[in-house]
Amino acid sequence: EEIASVSFNSRRVGRSAQIITMLSNTNTYAKNLLPLEASRIYDRLGLEWNQFCREENPHPRYMIHNLDKLLMQLMAYKELIQESLFTDQGSLLYEIGARIERSQLLISKARSLLTPAYDGISEYEVLETLLSTCESLNAYRARYRSTYVMRNVIEFLVLDINFPKSLISEIEGLMKLLPQLPKFKNATYLTRYEEPIFEAFSMIRLSKLDDLCALEEEEYIRSGLDSLLSQLSSRLLLASGELSKTYFAHYDE
Numbered sequence: 001e002e003i004a005s006v007s008f009n010s011r012r013v014g015r016s017a018q019i020i021t022m023l024s025n026t027n028t029y030a031k032n033l034l035p036l037e038a039s040r041i042y043d044r045l046g047l048e049w050n051q052f053c054r055e056e057n058p059h060p061r062y063m064i065h066n067l068d069k070l071l072m073q074l075m076a077y078k079e080l081i082q083e084s085l086f087t088d089q090g091s092l093l094y095e096i097g098a099r100i101e102r103s104q105l106l107i108s109k110a111r112s113l114l115t116p117a118y119d120g121i122s123e124y125e126v127l128e129t130l131l132s133t134c135e136s137l138n139a140y141r142a143r144y145r146s147t148y149v150m151r152n153v154i155e156f157l158v159l160d161i162n163f164p165k166s167l168i169s170e171i172e173g174l175m176k177l178l179p180q181l182p183k184f185k186n187a188t189y190l191t192r193y194e195e196p197i198f199e200a201f202s203m204i205r206l207s208k209l210d211d212l213c214a215l216e217e218e219e220y221i222r223s224g225l226d227s228l229l230s231q232l233s234s235r236l237l238l239a240s241g242e243l244s245k246t247y248f249a250h251y252d253e
Helices: 003-008 016-027 036-053 060-087 089-113 121-132 137-144 152-157 167-180 194-203 209-213 225-246
Strands: none
Touching: 003 036, 016 036, 036 060, 089 121, 089 152, 089 167, 089 225, 121 137, 137 152, 152 167, 152 209, 167 194, 167 225, 194 225, 209 225
8 A cells, every 4th residue: 555655646745656747747848858768768668657557456566566667767767868968068067966966965865874873783784775775785795795884885985986976976076077167257266166066075085984984982973974974065065056156146256
């Protein structure tokens, strides 16, 4: 009943049917920007989803099977969009916004799940869940070839500059993208939106893993990690605000 409610209940905010409808409207609007294969995938996704929605009282296994198939189609659709849409100069701001959003989401997850202290069993389950939601489970296993350890996960998701989905990699990507935006004047110096990103990258690059993992006696929060993530989030919000002022509010530096 819960699976059916999440999928079809018209009164439930965030249900799958509502999200698919919103995505369909967006896909129609941006269809001329998307590759042909992405359109084909979405057309097939929409057809199979509509057939699924017409089923009366479907068996739970049938629902799970179709939701798994939907997830795979959405992931393929997303990858095709990222490969094509972000190569267009006109989509540069979109890519910057996506990186800021992914960074903030990772910071939120890390502050919630990596800063508290856990017992052994709980820590294993929390770390596995976090890596899974970050789509980094297999990459972690290939990198460390060991069980889930708090120190390794913090290093992997926050400090590993060679892992494309880590926080430092997302911020480094922002540093490479921002200079490509048109500047109004004083092009020799960092702009107001580049400064906070440069500060964020410097802070995370200079951070020591031991300090981030340290847990003071009788403390339940890794204060060093929590403080760093809080400051990074503030810098990203500041950069986002300055970008909005510059490119969406006719703001001249």
